[in-house]
Amino acid sequence: MSAWACRPLSDEERRLNVQKVISCNEQKKEVIFLQNAANKQVEKTFLFDKVFGPKAQQRSIYDYAISPFVKDVLEGFNCTVFAYGQTGTGKTYTMEGEMKFKGGDYSGDAGVIPRAVRHIFDALEAHKADYSMKVTFLELYNEEITDLLVTEEHSRILDDKQKRSISLMEDGKGGAIIRGLHEEVVYSANDIYNLLERGSAKRRTADTMLNKQSSRSHSIFSITIHVKEVTLGNEELIKCGRLNLVDLAGSENISKSGVREARAREAGEMNKSLLTLGRVITALVEHSGHVPYRDSKLTRLLRDSLGGKSKTCIIATISPSVLCLEETLSTLDYAYRAKSIKNKPEANRKVSKSVLLKDLYSEIERMKQDVRAAREKNGVYIPHERFTQDEAEKKAMGEKIEHMEFNIDLLRKEASKFEELYQAEQERNLDLESEIQKYEEISENSKKALENLQGIHNMTNLMLKEKEFIISNLLQSENAILRRSKQMHSNLENASQDMSLLLAKIERQTKIGTENQGLVLNFGSQLDQSLSDLHKTVIGSVCQHQQALRSIEEHVRSFLVAKSEATRNLELRIAKIKDVYTSGVQGMKKLANVLEEKSSSDMEQMKLSISAQMIAIENFLVTAIAEAEHVLSDVQTSLVEQKELLVFSAQQQEMGLQQSLVSTQVI
Numbered sequence: 001m002s003a004w005a006c007r008p009l010s011d012e013e014r015r016l017n018v019q020k021v022i023s024c025n026e027q028k029k030e031v032i033f034l035q036n037a038a039n040k041q042v043e044k045t046f047l048f049d050k051v052f053g054p055k056a057q058q059r060s061i062y063d064y065a066i067s068p069f070v071k072d073v074l075e076g077f078n079c080t081v082f083a084y085g086q087t088g089t090g091k092t093y094t095m096e097g098e099m100k101f102k103g104g105d106y107s108g109d110a111g112v113i114p115r116a117v118r119h120i121f122d123a124l125e126a127h128k129a130d131y132s133m134k135v136t137f138l139e140l141y142n143e144e145i146t147d148l149l150v151t152e153e154h155s156r157i158l159d160d161k162q163k164r165s166i167s168l169m170e171d172g173k174g175g176a177i178i179r180g181l182h183e184e185v186v187y188s189a190n191d192i193y194n195l196l197e198r199g200s201a202k203r204r205t206a207d208t209m210l211n212k213q214s215s216r217s218h219s220i221f222s223i224t225i226h227v228k229e230v231t232l233g234n235e236e237l238i239k240c241g242r243l244n245l246v247d248l249a250g251s252e253n254i255s256k257s258g259v260r261e262a263r264a265r266e267a268g269e270m271n272k273s274l275l276t277l278g279r280v281i282t283a284l285v286e287h288s289g290h291v292p293y294r295d296s297k298l299t300r301l302l303r304d305s306l307g308g309k310s311k312t313c314i315i316a317t318i319s320p321s322v323l324c325l326e327e328t329l330s331t332l333d334y335a336y337r338a339k340s341i342k343n344k345p346e347a348n349r350k351v352s353k354s355v356l357l358k359d360l361y362s363e364i365e366r367m368k369q370d371v372r373a374a375r376e377k378n379g380v381y382i383p384h385e386r387f388t389q390d391e392a393e394k395k396a397m398g399e400k401i402e403h404m405e406f407n408i409d410l411l412r413k414e415a416s417k418f419e420e421l422y423q424a425e426q427e428r429n430l431d432l433e434s435e436i437q438k439y440e441e442i443s444e445n446s447k448k449a450l451e452n453l454q455g456i457h458n459m460t461n462l463m464l465k466e467k468e469f470i471i472s473n474l475l476q477s478e479n480a481i482l483r484r485s486k487q488m489h490s491n492l493e494n495a496s497q498d499m500s501l502l503l504a505k506i507e508r509q510t511k512i513g514t515e516n517q518g519l520v521l522n523f524g525s526q527l528d529q530s531l532s533d534l535h536k537t538v539i540g541s542v543c544q545h546q547q548a549l550r551s552i553e554e555h556v557r558s559f560l561v562a563k564s565e566a567t568r569n570l571e572l573r574i575a576k577i578k579d580v581y582t583s584g585v586q587g588m589k590k591l592a593n594v595l596e597e598k599s600s601s602d603m604e605q606m607k608l609s610i611s612a613q614m615i616a617i618e619n620f621l622v623t624a625i626a627e628a629e630h631v632l633s634d635v636q637t638s639l640v641e642q643k644e645l646l647v648f649s650a651q652q653q654e655m656g657l658q659q660s661l662v663s664t665q666v667i
């Protein structure tokens with residue numbers, strides 16, 4: 001697991017108006033690097049398991065990264081938390097924080113260690129567990145281990161040899177045992193807080209150009225807990241878990257931190273540990289066969305936490321300032337790689353209480369022997385067994401010294417040779433130094449030139465990219481034009497084929513046109529002829545028709561005259577008959593009147609004869625009228641027939657005329 005903690009800009013950085021190049025997105029778990037340089041914006045995003053921005057509380061870091069480990073430690077796991085980052089980015093702040101404890105409790109600014117301590121005690125008390133706890137606090141400085149829990153008083157009593165007697169030994173299981181490290185048994189959180197205050201005060205610090213409070217040492221605070229567990233068979237087992245809280249030294253490189261001469265070794269050693277840590281991480285990430293744990297004490301101590309059975313969390317601390325940019329990016333990269341290391345967490349084997357007691361008894365026995373030896377043998381502080389062992393070691397050392405002295409003689413001789421060489425070299429060196437100076441000037445100039453060139457290079461790169469873009473566009477357009485031209489070429493070929501076909505067609509059509517022209521001319525003259533003939537015919541037929549019409553008119557007129565004459569005669573005859581009739585009727589009436597006067601007897605006969613006479617006259621008149629009507633109807637019928645004939649002949653003439661006109665128009 002890995003987490004990121006970015007501190008806020010310090011007061012000094014704010015006062016100097018230092019640019020901020022890092023921002024954190026806690027929700028998205030992203031660290032975003034954003035910088036404007038030479039009108040170019042560079043942005044890079046790193047994704048982590050958890051990110052804490054400048055406003056994050058100490059409590060949230062603890063709750064997320066460390067809190068789950070407390071439960072694991074009580075279950076018998078070994079867990080390690082280590083803080084990695086540049087000097088002054090907040091490693092100690094994150095791990096220790098405010099180390100003042102009021103009324104047995106920590107403040108809001110307290111770091112991971114005091115919170116873990118309180119949490120562990122609270123958990124043990126909540127479970128009413130039967131436990132024992134011991135802590136160690138060590139510092140690794142110049143590949144030397146210092147016990148931070150040894151009091152000044154105790155340290156004054158110990159001689160130099162004993163002070164240096166803390167050593168690392170292999171435990172035979174791939175781990176390391178620190179011989180001579182003081183383990184303090186603790187019973188309360190307060191006990192630990194006191195030890196912490198004591199240990200922190202002891203941590204060495206030295207000034208550098210970056211941070212006056214900077215620490216160039218690694219510190220490891222370990223809490224080992226034994227918890228009793230009663231099994232179903234009433235056997236008492238002991239679970240043993242350990243929490244290691246590691247505050248690494250600043251990760252910056254030597255030249256930047258301004259460490260010089262006397263500190264060079266110190267920085268070198270510090271870097272040896274960090275460099276080896278880096279190599280171990282690389283080897284684990286790349287699954288190399290060989291992991292160089294043994295190359296530094298730090299990696300020997302943390303071996304189990306790097307790819308081993310421990311549960312591990314790295315808290316990488318960074319600064320948002322542009323001044324720390326280079327180191328921030330290297331920290332980002334370093335921790336990003338470390339993130340992918342896969343441990344295989346495994347709980348420590350539970351041991352029975354009897355086995356543990358046996359171990360403890362043998363330890364007590366060993367210590368008792370030490371005490372007895374110190375009391376009984378005046379001036380000798382170690383047991384006989386260890387004395388003989390030391391004597392044997394001394395003898396071996398004596399032989400070794402003799403051997404070394406012989407070697408030293410040889411080396412001295414060689415050294416004098418080397419001294420001569422050295423003198424010669426010194427002279428050469430002087431020459432070289434002056435040359436170097438010259439070269440330095442040249443290199444300074446070259447650097448400037450390089451910077452300029454880099455600027456130009458960047459510009460050129462940009463232009464190159466632009467040109468590449470334009471060229472790619474041009475190539476695309478060229479391809480499009482080629483495709484278009486090919487298409488046009490094929491279109492042109494088709495068009496020329498169409499043209500030749502069209503020309504042939506036009507030729508054929510001109511030929512047909514001239515033929516048609518001749519035909520049209522011919523047809524025109526023929527048509528003219530026909531039209532004039534037709535005109536003549538029409539005129540002739542019109543004249544004929546007019547003559548016929550005139551004769552028909554005359555005929556009708558004479559017929560009408562004849563008929564009107566006959567009608568007049570008939571009318572005259574009818575009028576005459578009418579006159580006769582009226583005069584006869586009047587005569588009859590007169591005769592009747594006479595006869596009436598003569599005899600009434602003859603009256604009857606006479607009436608009969610008169611009525612007979614009247615019927616005869618009436619019949620005659622009816623017949624005459626019928627005849628007259630018959631004649632009249634005959635006259636009328638012939639008149640109607642004559643009229644129809646006239647109308648028909650007129651229609652015939654009109655139709656003839658219209659046909660001749662239509663044929664003239666068609667032509």
Ligand SMILES: Nc1ncnc2c1ncn2[C@@H]1O[C@H](COP(=O)(O)OP(=O)(O)OP(=O)(O)O)[C@@H](O)[C@H]1O
Nearest residue numbers: 007086087088089090091092093213214215249250
């Ligand atoms: N998150 C934070 N909030 C407020 N102040 C912080 C934060 N982190 C660090 N600081 C402050 O920055 C300064 C440097 O922090 P600290 O000493 O913890 O850095 P460091 O990485 O441990 O340095 P060194 O490598 O020298 O041990 C301290 O004054 C600390 O109070």
